[in-house]
Amino acid sequence: MSTGVAVVGAAEADEIGVVPHKSAVQMHAEAAANALAHANLSLTAVDALFTCGLDFMPSLLVAEYLGLRPRYANSDSIGGSSFVAHLHEATRAIRTGECEVALITHGETRRSNRKRGVSPRPAHDDPWLPDWQWERIYGVQAPPPAYALAATRHMHEYGTTSEHLAEIAVATRRWAALNPMAYKRQPITVDDVLSSPWLVYPFHQLDCCLVTDSGGAVVLTSTGRARSLGVPVVEVLGSAVALSHYGISQMPDLTRTPAAITGAEAFRQAGVTPADIDVAQLYDSFTYTVLVTLEDLGFCAKGEGGDFVSHQRTAPGGEFPLNTSGGGLSYNHPGMFGMYLMIEAVRQLRGECGQRQVAGAELALVNGIGGYLSSAATAILGKV
Amino acid sequence: MTGMLNAAPLSPAPEARPFWEAANRHELLLPFCVTCQQFFFYPRPLCPRCGTRDLDWRRCSGQGRVYTYCVQYQTAVPFVTVIVELVEGPRLMSILVDVAPDPAAVRCDMPVEVAFVDRPDGQSLPVFRPASPVSR
Numbered sequence: 001m002s003t004g005v006a007v008v009g010a011a012e013a014d015e016i017g018v019v020p021h022k023s024a025v026q027m028h029a030e031a032a033a034n035a036l037a038h039a040n041l042s043l044t045a046v047d048a049l050f051t052c053g054l055d056f057m058p059s060l061l062v063a064e065y066l067g068l069r070p071r072y073a074n075s076d077s078i079g080g081s082s083f084v085a086h087l088h089e090a091t092r093a094i095r096t097g098e099c100e101v102a103l104i105t106h107g108e109t110r111r112s113n114r115k116r117g118v119s120p121r122p123a124h125d126d127p128w129l130p131d132w133q134w135e136r137i138y139g140v141q142a143p144p145p146a147y148a149l150a151a152t153r154h155m156h157e158y159g160t161t162s163e164h165l166a167e168i169a170v171a172t173r174r175w176a177a178l179n180p181m182a183y184k185r186q187p188i189t190v191d192d193v194l195s196s197p198w199l200v201y202p203f204h205q206l207d208c209c210l211v212t213d214s215g216g217a218v219v220l221t222s223t224g225r226a227r228s229l230g231v232p233v234v235e236v237l238g239s240a241v242a243l244s245h246y247g248i249s250q251m252p253d254l255t256r257t258p259a260a261i262t263g264a265e266a267f268r269q270a271g272v273t274p275a276d277i278d279v280a281q282l283y284d285s286f287t288y289t290v291l292v293t294l295e296d297l298g299f300c301a302k303g304e305g306g307d308f309v310s311h312q313r314t315a316p317g318g319e320f321p322l323n324t325s326g327g328g329l330s331y332n333h334p335g336m337f338g339m340y341l342m343i344e345a346v347r348q349l350r351g352e353c354g355q356r357q358v359a360g361a362e363l364a365l366v367n368g369i370g371g372y373l374s375s376a377a378t379a380i381l382g383k384v
Numbered sequence: 385m386t387g388m389l390n391a392a393p394l395s396p397a398p399e400a401r402p403f404w405e406a407a408n409r410h411e412l413l414l415p416f417c418v419t420c421q422q423f424f425f426y427p428r429p430l431c432p433r434c435g436t437r438d439l440d441w442r443r444c445s446g447q448g449r450v451y452t453y454c455v456q457y458q459t460a461v462p463f464v465t466v467i468v469e470l471v472e473g474p475r476l477m478s479i480l481v482d483v484a485p486d487p488a489a490v491r492c493d494m495p496v497e498v499a500f501v502d503r504p505d506g507q508s509l510p511v512f513r514p515a516s517p518v519s520r
Contacts, residue, residue, distance in 0.1 A: 128397035134426050137394055137509070138477045139456050139465045148454035149467055156452070156492035201455035201487045249467050249477040250426075254452055 009039025013215030027107030027215025048099035050086035079370020084377035164306030166193035176326025238269030446498030
């Protein structure tokens with residue numbers, strides 16, 4: 001029901017979107033400073049650091065840059081879900097007293113790195129490793145074809161259509177229109193999505209996330225200490241992480257993600273059900289990622305994701321407020337989006353979302369997906 | 385399509401050498417767990433199902449079905465990436481040849497059979513094509 005741990009600060013870097021004039025680690029630091037200010041905490045209070053996506057030794061690099069010597073640190077890297085997994089571990093470390101104030105940071109300048117000829121994050125180039133040996137030679141070297149393979153099977157088994165996927169892109173864009181920080185805010189229609197060129201079948205370009213530059217950070221501490229900070233207290237009610245596979249060809253069932261495991265566990269810990277959730281932030285690397293995780297988390301039955309998102313049900317004013325920031329599809333997607341799911345959930349629960357605020361939001365679910373639908377990390381957060 | 389296959393760097397991993405050597409003989413040879421009495425893929429020094437190291441290499445029929453596919457448009461000529469489920473059980477990624485790179489020309493569960501593309505570097509690569517009526 002309660003972990004006794006709270007998220008007390010959450011923020012982006014000073015600028016996000018296209019930020020060629022800032023380094024990736026600079027984005028970490030700006031976001032850290034902004035999240036700590038949001039928490040009414042100073043940098044010197046931080047005794048635990050979680051980060052990844054940068055360098056071979058990410059926590060060492062970011063700790064040095066921030067001037068931290070954390071007594072607890074972790075750089076677990078399981079794809080875009082990593083930062084939600086960090087929240088899971090930070091919650092445990094604070095509960096057991098191994099640390100008191102945990103800072104989780106993200107920063108990638110993936111969009112602008114291209115122009116500098118810089119690889120976005122540590123990439124291995126050993127052709128003996130399995131993804132080179134068994135997948136890259138057949139053209140799967142990045143997420144789009146991997147997720148496309150999963151989506152095709154879902155369409156075959158359950159009759160999911162391109163129109164269903166497009167509903168998600170359209171609804172997410174409508175949320176983005178309400179977010180001044182969103183990169184793409186021009187409304188789109190289902191026809192716009194369906195007439196955009198194929199990136200890789202069954203994905204049109206508008207089924208796929210943005211590539212941006214961004215930094216983000218969240219701060220956690222015990223609920224007891226949180227109450228003394230003079231900020232709204234958002235408690236972690238349940239969290240879980242699950243790993244399934246690395247390469248998409250090794251995924252046991254292409255229509256079922258590890259969110260089926262993490263969702264059930266997070267709901268069990270929190271003592272709530274999907275029907276209790278007021279606002280959901282689900283990783284949207286692709287429209288399909290949202291559709292399949294809605295099913296796996298139990299918001300609808302397996303195979304019913306298409307019907308669930310139809311008629312703009314997840315758009316502003318709809319029954320099910322989903323990805324209210326505008327998501328990775330329209331707001332921001334620097335490569336690993338998990339951080340921004342948490343930031344938006346915390347803002348919604350603190351009532352700081354302005355035009356896109358979901359009235360009476362008290363319970364939020366965050367679900368990160370990493371790799372090629374390879375890992376999931378779920379957190380349920382509640383206003384105390 | 386085969387241009388793409390010829391361009392991708394390919395260096396047989398030590399634990400997969402029997403697979404790649406068999407491919408050069410136009411045979412599909414997969415690791416087989418003696419304990420489970422089942423094939424698995426990809427090759428590694430233990431069975432990912434039970435952990436045993438009591439393994440063998442055995443020839444597969446090369447028959448299977450398209451478990452799923454996608455059509456890739458980032459190359460000059462689009463191509464079809466598939467995950468094939470072999471009749472022996474394991475799934476492996478490959479390319480579908482002898483079919484138009486058109487979503488309407490491919491369907492999940494369609495029967496396929498192995499074929500081999502001989503690369504200029506001397507390594508042959510298993511690919512799949514629609515099963516001939518005889519082998520269906």
